[in-house]
Amino acid sequence: MPPTTTRNTPVIKDVARLAGVSVPTVSRYLNGTARVSDDKREKIAQAIKLLGYQPSFVARALANKVMDSVTMLTSLSTFWATTQINSGVESAARDKGFLFGVTSLDGISDSELESTVGRVMSANPAGVIVSESDEIAIQAMRLIPKDVPMVLVGGSRGDAPYQVMPSERAGGRCVTEHLLGLGHQNVVHVHRAEGPNNNTRTLGWRDAMAAAGLPANRSYQISEHLEDSRELGRRLAHDPSVTALFAGNDETAIALIRGLRDEGKRVPQDVSVAGYNDQLFSMIWEPALTTYSQNFVELGRAAFDMLYAQIEAKRAGQMAPEPQCRIIEGELIVRESTAAPRD
Amino acid sequence: MPPTTTRNTPVIKDVARLAGVSVPTVSRYLNGTARVSDDKREKIAQAIKLLGYQPSFVARALANKVMDSVTMLTSLSTFWATTQINSGVESAARDKGFLFGVTSLDGISDSELESTVGRVMSANPAGVIVSESDEIAIQAMRLIPKDVPMVLVGGSRGDAPYQVMPSERAGGRCVTEHLLGLGHQNVVHVHRAEGPNNNTRTLGWRDAMAAAGLPANRSYQISEHLEDSRELGRRLAHDPSVTALFAGNDETAIALIRGLRDEGKRVPQDVSVAGYNDQLFSMIWEPALTTYSQNFVELGRAAFDMLYAQIEAKRAGQMAPEPQCRIIEGELIVRESTAAPRD
Numbered sequence: 001m002p003p004t005t006t007r008n009t010p011v012i013k014d015v016a017r018l019a020g021v022s023v024p025t026v027s028r029y030l031n032g033t034a035r036v037s038d039d040k041r042e043k044i045a046q047a048i049k050l051l052g053y054q055p056s057f058v059a060r061a062l063a064n065k066v067m068d069s070v071t072m073l074t075s076l077s078t079f080w081a082t083t084q085i086n087s088g089v090e091s092a093a094r095d096k097g098f099l100f101g102v103t104s105l106d107g108i109s110d111s112e113l114e115s116t117v118g119r120v121m122s123a124n125p126a127g128v129i130v131s132e133s134d135e136i137a138i139q140a141m142r143l144i145p146k147d148v149p150m151v152l153v154g155g156s157r158g159d160a161p162y163q164v165m166p167s168e169r170a171g172g173r174c175v176t177e178h179l180l181g182l183g184h185q186n187v188v189h190v191h192r193a194e195g196p197n198n199n200t201r202t203l204g205w206r207d208a209m210a211a212a213g214l215p216a217n218r219s220y221q222i223s224e225h226l227e228d229s230r231e232l233g234r235r236l237a238h239d240p241s242v243t244a245l246f247a248g249n250d251e252t253a254i255a256l257i258r259g260l261r262d263e264g265k266r267v268p269q270d271v272s273v274a275g276y277n278d279q280l281f282s283m284i285w286e287p288a289l290t291t292y293s294q295n296f297v298e299l300g301r302a303a304f305d306m307l308y309a310q311i312e313a314k315r316a317g318q319m320a321p322e323p324q325c326r327i328i329e330g331e332l333i334v335r336e337s338t339a340a341p342r343d
Numbered sequence: 344m345p346p347t348t349t350r351n352t353p354v355i356k357d358v359a360r361l362a363g364v365s366v367p368t369v370s371r372y373l374n375g376t377a378r379v380s381d382d383k384r385e386k387i388a389q390a391i392k393l394l395g396y397q398p399s400f401v402a403r404a405l406a407n408k409v410m411d412s413v414t415m416l417t418s419l420s421t422f423w424a425t426t427q428i429n430s431g432v433e434s435a436a437r438d439k440g441f442l443f444g445v446t447s448l449d450g451i452s453d454s455e456l457e458s459t460v461g462r463v464m465s466a467n468p469a470g471v472i473v474s475e476s477d478e479i480a481i482q483a484m485r486l487i488p489k490d491v492p493m494v495l496v497g498g499s500r501g502d503a504p505y506q507v508m509p510s511e512r513a514g515g516r517c518v519t520e521h522l523l524g525l526g527h528q529n530v531v532h533v534h535r536a537e538g539p540n541n542n543t544r545t546l547g548w549r550d551a552m553a554a555a556g557l558p559a560n561r562s563y564q565i566s567e568h569l570e571d572s573r574e575l576g577r578r579l580a581h582d583p584s585v586t587a588l589f590a591g592n593d594e595t596a597i598a599l600i601r602g603l604r605d606e607g608k609r610v611p612q613d614v615s616v617a618g619y620n621d622q623l624f625s626m627i628w629e630p631a632l633t634t635y636s637q638n639f640v641e642l643g644r645a646a647f648d649m650l651y652a653q654i655e656a657k658r659a660g661q662m663a664p665e666p667q668c669r670i671i672e673g674e675l676i677v678r679e680s681t682a683a684p685r686d
Contacts, residue, residue, distance in 0.1 A: 030461055041454055048457075069444070069466060077433065083426040090420065090447050099462055101412070101444035104433050111384055114391075118373055119442055123412060123466075226627050255627045281624055284569045284598045 010051040018047035069099035070307060071120050073140050074131040077104040080249075080279055081296050082131065085153060088300020089129055096308055098126065105136045117143040127307040129153060130160075133195050149310035151303045156197040161323035162310065164303040165199055167330050171292040172204020173211075174332050175246050175274050178290070180212050182340045184244035184272065189219040190232065190256060191248030201248050201276055226255040233259020236271075243271055243341045250275035250282045250291055257285075257337065268339035278333055287336035294330035302326055353394040361390035412442035413650060414463050416483050417474040420447040423592075423622055424639050425474065428496060431643020432472055439651055441469065448479045460486040470650040472496060473503075476538050492653035494646045499540040504666035505653065507646040508542055510673050514635040515547020516554075517675050518589050518617050521633070523555050525683045527587035527615065532562040533575065533599060534591030544591050544619055569598040576602020579614075586614055586684045593618035593625045593634055600628075600680065611682035621676055630679035637673035645669055 012030075016023045021040050029036045029044045036044070047053070070093050076082050090100040103120050105113070117140050120128070127149035130141045141160060144150050152160035154168075179187045187205065194200040202219065209216035222228045229247075233256040236242045247253035253275030257267050267273050267287055275282060278293035309321045355373075359366045364383050372379045372387045379387070390396070413436050419425050433443040446463050448456070460483055463471070470492035473484045484503060487493050495503035497511075522530045530548065537543040545562065552559035565571045572590075576599040579585045590596035596618030600610050610616050610630055618625060621636035652664045 030458060045454065068462070071442075071444075078426060078430045083421060086445075087421045087447070090445065091449075094447065094451075094459075097462065099414075099444060099466055100446060101414075101442060102429075102433065103442060104430070104437065106434075108437075111388060114388075115373060116437075119411070119440065123442055226623055230627060251623055251627075254624060258627050258629055261629065280569055280594055281597060284573060284594075284601050286601055286604065286629070 010053045012053075014051055015044065015047045015053050018051065019043040068097060069101060069123065069125045070127045070129065070304065071101040071103060071123070071125040072129045072131060073103050073105060073117070073120065073137065075105040075133045075137050077102070077106055079133075081277060081294075082133070084296035085131060085300040085303075088297035088302075089304045090300075091297075092301040092304035092308075096304075101125070105140060108136065110136075110139070113139055114143060116140075121145065121148070126311045127151070129303050129307060132159070132197060134193075135196050138196070147314075149307055149314060151307045151310075153299065153303045154195060154197065154199070156199060157325055159197070162306050162321075163325040164299055164306060165325060165327050166294050166296070166299055167327055168201050168294075169199045169204040169207065171276065171294060171330050171332075172201035172246070172248075173208040174204070175201075175276065175290075175292050176205045176208035177211075178332055178334065179244040179246060179272060179274060179338060180208065180214075182244075182272065182338060184341050186214065186218065186241065187244045187246050188236065188242055189216075189246050189248070190229065190252055191219065191221055192224055192252070193221060194248070205246055222252065224251075226251060229255035230259040230262070232256065233261075234263050236260065237263035237265045244338075245271060245273045247273065247275050250277045250279045250285075250289055253289055253291070253337070254281075254285050257287075268337050269342065272338040272341075274338050282333075283335065285337075290335045290338040291333050292330050293333050295328065299328045302328060353396045355396075357394055358387065358390045358396050361394065362386040411440055412444060412466065412468045413470045413472065413647065414444040414446060414466070414468040415472045415474060416446055416448060416460070416463065416480065418448040418476045418480050420445070420449055422476075424620060424637075425476070427639035428474060428643040428646070431640035431645075432647045433643075434640075435644040435647035435651075439647075444468070448483060451479065453479075453482070456482055457486060459483075464488065464491070469654050470494070472646050472650060475502070475540060477536075478539050481539070490657075492650055492657060494650045494653075496642060496646045497538060497540065497542070499542060500668055502540070505649050505664075506668040507642055507649060508668060508670050509637050509639070509642055510670055511544050511637075512542045512547040512550065514619065514637060514673050514675075515544035515589075515591075516551040517547070518544075518619065518633075518635050519548045519551035520554075521675055521677065522587040522589060522615060522617060522681060523551065523557075525587075525615065525681060527684055529557065529561065529584065530587045530589050531579065531585055532559075532589050532591070533572065533595055534562065534564055535567055535595070536564060537591075548589055565595065569594060572598035573602040573605070575599065576604075577606050579603065580606035580608045587681075588614060588616045590616065590618050593620045593622045593632055596632055596634070596680070597624075597628050600630075611680050612685065615681040615684075617681050625676075626678065628680075633678045633681040634676050635673050636676050638671065642671045645671060 016026045093100045129151050131153045132155040151162045176187050189205045191202050206216040229252045237260045257273050275289045275291040278291045282289040282291050359369045436443045472494050474496045475498040494505045519530050532548045534545050549559040572595045580603045600616050618632045618634040621634045625632040625634050
């Protein structure tokens with residue numbers, strides 16, 4: 001007599017039977033790969049709850065050859081702009097049923113880069129988005145096999161066949177021209193280290209100065225430690241030729257303002273200060289910050305859309321889409337921290 | 344006569360020959376799975392460059408059964424604390440050679456949750472870290488198969504066998520006690536929506552009030568739009584009984600200060616305001632913000648370490664580690680925005 005098998009663990013068939021639907025329908029519900037009517041969804045959900053059914057994800061994974069995932073390779077991974085871009089990619093990817101992974105390139109050496117990219121590729125992602133913030137990201141991009149769909153966010157125009165770019169250089173020019181337009185004779189630029197590309201805020205500052213026939217001869221590179229920017233603000237407070245500052249990001253701007261005030265200067269009456277990014281606190285800061293707003297979440301979504309078009313074409317056996325470069329525009333937000341010079 | 348094969352694409356054997364090392368050594372170098380001496384690393388790197396060798400990642404992936412990856416399931420994914428925790432997990436994971444993925448639970452419905460977790464599990468991660476910020480995260484945790492290593496970040500003590508918790512409740516109590524200790528008769532609490540757990544900043548505020556024999560009867564829940572907090576600050580400026588505010592995060596605190604000032608109140612002379620998180624700008628704000636500093640990056644690293652111990656035990660066929668709950672302490676940072684009441 002064969003042994004009696006007592007099956008305590010409910011299986012997908014039990015769910016289907018109780019819900020009064022077919023096994024493939026339960027499967028579609030669980031995979032989220034196709035539409036299941038609201039009516040059936042509810043019945044299946046109730047059956048799963050009643051039975052305490054737990055889907056065998058791992059078993060399914062082994063049967064499942066295509067892992068729909070996209071990976072982001074990024075440096076400066078805790079910077080505000082980076083987290084916003086990632087969030088845009090993630091939400092667009094999820095809308096299409098893709099998993100989203102991030103691998104940070106922060107602090108890895110040249111010799112570790114190859115194995116890092118190797119590990120990413122060994123997970124066989126459907127596509128990769130590289131966010132260019134420094135030289136290591138550009139190197140990483142070159143290691144990605146040519147047959148893997150890829151989009152570069154940022155970089156210089158032409159760095160990759162598929163590219164989504166913020167209007168960084170135009171933005172830097174726009175902020176500088178705003179300050180010059182108010183009547184300032186010089187605009188001092190304060191910035192963190194920038195990527196090795198030709199689309200930076202700093203180059204935009206140079207463009208605007210050149211167009212106005214002024215030498216772009218005063219800029220300071222500072223660390224991400226805000227105390228350094230505050231200290232610089234204190235120093236600049238004693239230089240009467242400094243009437244307008246363009247900070248490469250909002251945090252640097254508010255730290256400069258604090259330093260100017262430490263030494264008794266008023267903003268914008270004595271010195272105008274503009275930032276960049278339009279972070280949440282910029283409108284709340286006192287004085288509210290003039291800044292440049294770049295929609296980084298939209299940038300991330302656009303990057304995924306461009307990647308998805310490549311993935312779709314590849315899977316359908318069609319030609320890859322035409323190489324393309326999409327620029328996401330930002331806008332100048334004039335608030336209280338900039339004004340005409342006193343005389 | 345057999346056809347002559349012209350091989351243009353260099354293979355791993357060519358790299359090994361040129362570098363004067365064995366094929367397995369090149370393989371170890373590429374996988375990053377084991378140490379290769381600096382001397383050999385350099386020779387291999389040179390050979391790869393000279394030959395223009397591109398490793399066949401995808402081919403290796405197919406031969407490679409174990410995908411070393413960990414996935415983070417998180418809500419409130421663009422909040423500052425979340426990005427810091429993710430960054431800590433990512434860096435600790437990378438140190439151990441693991442890929443890192445994030446799947447956001449923001450805005451997904453109950454009915455989408457099962458298929459979302461299903462997709463995550465179908466990628467067969469070595470382990471999962473769930474970051475509890477709301478009810479959906481707790482539901483997600485319950486869908487993860489029991490045999491998959493898992494760590495919960497946050498939640499109520501006991502919500503999961505392996506747990507890393509910030510000292511949120513103790514922190515909220517600490518800030519409130521600081522304000523009461525300065526002589527304030529009441530502390531008004533302003534907070535965003537909090538998780539459904541028993542370790543929140545708001546409960547810490549209640550604890551401190553109860554311990555001082557005071558009713559915890561004035562709190563306001565506000566949105567993440569800072570204009571709402573500023574408007575609340577304006578309203579509270581006209582209530583002379585309000586002398587101390589404890590804001591659940593630094594951004595809310597600076598928006599409240601701005602609102603109080605709009606109506607002519609001085610901080611801290613008229614009203615003390617404390618924040619929470621110690622974000623970068625807190626020390627730069629004028630007045631510099633009294634706040635509670637929680638090292639969220641460390642929290643993320645601790646979560647990965649706890650996960651890694653489970654993964655190692657599972658792979659070695661050993662018993663799982665003892666269930667554990669680790670609490671990561673923070674500290675009160677007293678700056679300029681809090682002082683004794685005027686009389």
